[in-house]
Amino acid sequence: MMKNLLYRLDVKGSPYLYIVPFFFLFAAFGIFPLAYTAWVSMHEWSLLAETHTFIGLQNYKDLFADEYFWNALRNTAQIWVLSTVPQLLMALVLAHVLNQRLRAPTFWRMTAVLPNITSVAAVAIIFGQIFGKDYGLVNWILETLGLGRIDWQAGTASSQIAISVMIIWRWTGYNALIYLAAMQAVSKDLYDAASLDGASSFQQLTRITVPAIRPTIIFTVIISTIGGMQVLAEPLLFGGASVTGGSDRQFQTLSLYLYEVAFSRFDFGYASTAAWAMFGIIVIVAAINYFLTSRLRRS
Amino acid sequence: MTDTLTRPKRAAGANAPAPSRRYKGFVERRPGKLTYLALTGLALFSAFPLYWSFVVGSHDNGILGEVPPPLGLGPNLFENLERAFGTIDFAKALANSFMVAGAITISVVLFSTLAGFAFAKLAFKGRNALLVMVIATMMVPTQLGIIPLYMLMAKIEWTGTMYAVIAPGLVTAFGVFFMTQYLGEAVPTELIEAARADGCTTLRIFWHVVLPVSKPAAAVLGMLTFMTAWNDFFWPLVVLTPEDPTVQVALSALASGYITDYSLSLTGTIIATVPLLIVFVALGKHIIGGIMQGAIKG
Numbered sequence: 001m002m003k004n005l006l007y008r009l010d011v012k013g014s015p016y017l018y019i020v021p022f023f024f025l026f027a028a029f030g031i032f033p034l035a036y037t038a039w040v041s042m043h044e045w046s047l048l049a050e051t052h053t054f055i056g057l058q059n060y061k062d063l064f065a066d067e068y069f070w071n072a073l074r075n076t077a078q079i080w081v082l083s084t085v086p087q088l089l090m091a092l093v094l095a096h097v098l099n100q101r102l103r104a105p106t107f108w109r110m111t112a113v114l115p116n117i118t119s120v121a122a123v124a125i126i127f128g129q130i131f132g133k134d135y136g137l138v139n140w141i142l143e144t145l146g147l148g149r150i151d152w153q154a155g156t157a158s159s160q161i162a163i164s165v166m167i168i169w170r171w172t173g174y175n176a177l178i179y180l181a182a183m184q185a186v187s188k189d190l191y192d193a194a195s196l197d198g199a200s201s202f203q204q205l206t207r208i209t210v211p212a213i214r215p216t217i218i219f220t221v222i223i224s225t226i227g228g229m230q231v232l233a234e235p236l237l238f239g240g241a242s243v244t245g246g247s248d249r250q251f252q253t254l255s256l257y258l259y260e261v262a263f264s265r266f267d268f269g270y271a272s273t274a275a276w277a278m279f280g281i282i283v284i285v286a287a288i289n290y291f292l293t294s295r296l297r298r299s
Numbered sequence: 300m301t302d303t304l305t306r307p308k309r310a311a312g313a314n315a316p317a318p319s320r321r322y323k324g325f326v327e328r329r330p331g332k333l334t335y336l337a338l339t340g341l342a343l344f345s346a347f348p349l350y351w352s353f354v355v356g357s358h359d360n361g362i363l364g365e366v367p368p369p370l371g372l373g374p375n376l377f378e379n380l381e382r383a384f385g386t387i388d389f390a391k392a393l394a395n396s397f398m399v400a401g402a403i404t405i406s407v408v409l410f411s412t413l414a415g416f417a418f419a420k421l422a423f424k425g426r427n428a429l430l431v432m433v434i435a436t437m438m439v440p441t442q443l444g445i446i447p448l449y450m451l452m453a454k455i456e457w458t459g460t461m462y463a464v465i466a467p468g469l470v471t472a473f474g475v476f477f478m479t480q481y482l483g484e485a486v487p488t489e490l491i492e493a494a495r496a497d498g499c500t501t502l503r504i505f506w507h508v509v510l511p512v513s514k515p516a517a518a519v520l521g522m523l524t525f526m527t528a529w530n531d532f533f534w535p536l537v538v539l540t541p542e543d544p545t546v547q548v549a550l551s552a553l554a555s556g557y558i559t560d561y562s563l564s565l566t567g568t569i570i571a572t573v574p575l576l577i578v579f580v581a582l583g584k585h586i587i588g589g590i591m592q593g594a595i596k597g
Binding site for chain 1: 330334335337338341342344345346348349351352355363364366367368410411413414416417418421422423426429433436438439440441442443444445446447448449450451466467469470472475495500501502505526529530532533537546547550551552554555559561564565567568571572575576579583584586587590591592
C-alpha cells in the first residue's frame with residue numbers, strides 16, 4: 001500500500017521537480033526584473049536617493065517629449081534597416097551557395113560562422129580601428145583610390161554605416177546557416193523539375209527556395225528585430241566607451257541611451273521607462289511582422 | 300509564434316536523409332570554380348578582421364600611422380601582450396571568464412536536460428501550457444529588466460562579484476526547448492515504460508536511460524552556452540568593475556578613453572578571442588550542427 005502510494009507520487013509528482021529549477025530561476029532573474037521595471041518606471045527613482053516618489057505616468061510623458069529618446073529610436077531604426085536588409089539578403093545567397101554538393105562543406109560553413117564566435121566587444125574594437133580617421137584601413141584604401149578620407153565617427157550616415165558593417169559581419173554567416181538548415185529540408189524533386197525546365201540557379205532561389213523557407217525567414221526577421229533593439233556594444237566601443245554615442249549623439253542607440261540614463265545619470269525610474277517603451281516597441285514590431293506574414297501566407 | 304519557432308528545428312531534423320541524394324543522378328547542382336572563388340572570398344572576408352587584430356597587435360603604434368600601413372605581422376606581439384597584462388589584470392579576467400562561463404554551462408546543461416526530460420517523456424498536468432510558456436519566453440528580451448536586476452544584486456551585495464554574472468545565466472529557455480526537442484526523438488518511450496514496469500523510479504530512469512542518451516545534445520548545448528557566456532557584454536559591464544572583470548569587461552576598459560592605444564586594445568581582442576578560436580577549430584563541426592538545429596540569437 002505504502003509502496004503503491006510512493007509509486008503514484010513519483011509518477012504524478014516528480015515531473016514538477018524536474019522543471020522547477022528552470023521556472024524558479026527564470027522567474028527570479030528573468031521575468032521578475034522585467035515586470036518590476038514597469039513598477040520602477042512609475043517612480044522618481046534615483047540610485048542615490050533613499051525615497052522613491054510615485055509619479056504615475058509622468059516619466060512616460062517626459063519620455064515622449066524627450067528629443068534624445070526620439071533621436072535614439074531613429075538611430076536604432078536606421079541601423080536596424082542598414083544592417084538587417086543586406087545581412088539577410090546576403091545570408092540567403094550564401095546559404096544558396098552552401099546548399100550544393102561542395103567539397104569540404106564543414107570548412108566553408110565554419111568560415112561563414114567564424115565572425116559569430118568573435119565577441120561583440122572585440123568586433124567593435126577591431127572595426128573601430130579599421131574605420132579610424134587617421135590610421136584606419138578603410139580610409140587608407142579610400143585615399144589610395146583618390147576618394148579622400150572620411151571621419152567615420154563624425155557623420156550620422158557614416159557612423160551608422162560603420163556600425164552596421166560590424167553587425168553585418170558578425171551575423172550574416174550565422175543567419176546563412178539557419179537558412180541552410182531550412183533549405184536542406186526542401187524537396188530535391190522541386191529543384192530537379194526546375195532545372196529540367198531550364199530555370200537558372202537564381203530563379204530556383206527566388207521561385208522555389210524563398211517561398212519554401214518563408215517561415216524561417218520570418219523567424220530571422222523577428223529575431224533580428226529583437227537583436228537590433230539591443231545594439232549596445234558597437235556604438236559604445238566605437239565611440240571610445242562614451243555613453244552618448246558621438247558628440248552629437250549621432251549613433252546613440254536606444255540601448256545605449258538606456259545605459260546612459262541608468263548607469264551614468266543613475267536615474268533608474270526614467271531608464272526603466274525607456275526600457276519598458278523598448279519592450280513595447282519590440283512587441284509591436286514582432287506583432288506587425290507576424291500578422292503581415294501570416295496574411296501573406298494565406299493569400 | 301510557436302509555429303515560426305518550431306519550423307527551423309523541424310527543417311533541420313528532416314535533413315538526415317540528405318546524403319542519399321548523392322547517388323541519385325544527374326540533376327544535382329554541381330558547384331563550379333566560380334563558386335569556390337566566391338567562397339574563398341567570403342572566407343577571407345570572415346577571417347580578415349581577426350587577422351587584422353594580429354597585425355595591429357604585433358606592431359607598435361608608431362608604425363601603424365605609416366603609409367602604406369603594414370599588412371603583415373610585426374615583431375611586437377609579446378611586448379604588447381606584456382603591456383596588456385600590465386595595464387589590466389587579464390590573468391584574473393581570463394580566470395573569471397572561465398569560471399563564469401563554466402558554471403553557467405554546467406547549470407544550463409543540467410537544468411535543461413532535467414526539464415527537457417520531463418517535457419519530452421513524462422506526463423503531468425499542465426505540461427503543454429508550461430511548454431508553450433518556455434517557448435514564449437525564448438522571445439522575451441530579458442536584457443530590458445537590467446535595472447531591477449541591478450537593484451536586486453546591489454541589495455544582496457553581489458555587485459562586483461562573479462555571482463552576479465552567473466545567477467541570471469543559470470537557465471535559458473532555449474536550452475530547455477533544445478533538450479526537449481532532442482530527447483523527444485532520441486529516447487524511445489517504450490524503453491521508459493519498460494523501465495517503469497521493472498519498478499524503476501523516475502530518477503533512476505533519468506540517470507540510467509536518459510542521461511547517457513542525452514550526451515551528444517548536451518555537448519552541443521554546452522558549447523553554444525559557453526560561447527554565449529564567454530562573449531556576454533552588457534550585463535557584466537553593468538555589474539562588474541574593471542578591477543575584477545571578465546575578459547569582455549577588461550577589453551572595454553582597455554579601449555576606453557579619448558586617445559585609443561590601438562596596439563594595446565587590439566592585443567586585448569586577441570586575448571579575448573583566442574580561447575574561443577581554439578575551441579572553435581577543435582569542435583567547429585559540432586558547433587555548426589548545433590546552430591543548424593535551431594540556435595537562437597542571444
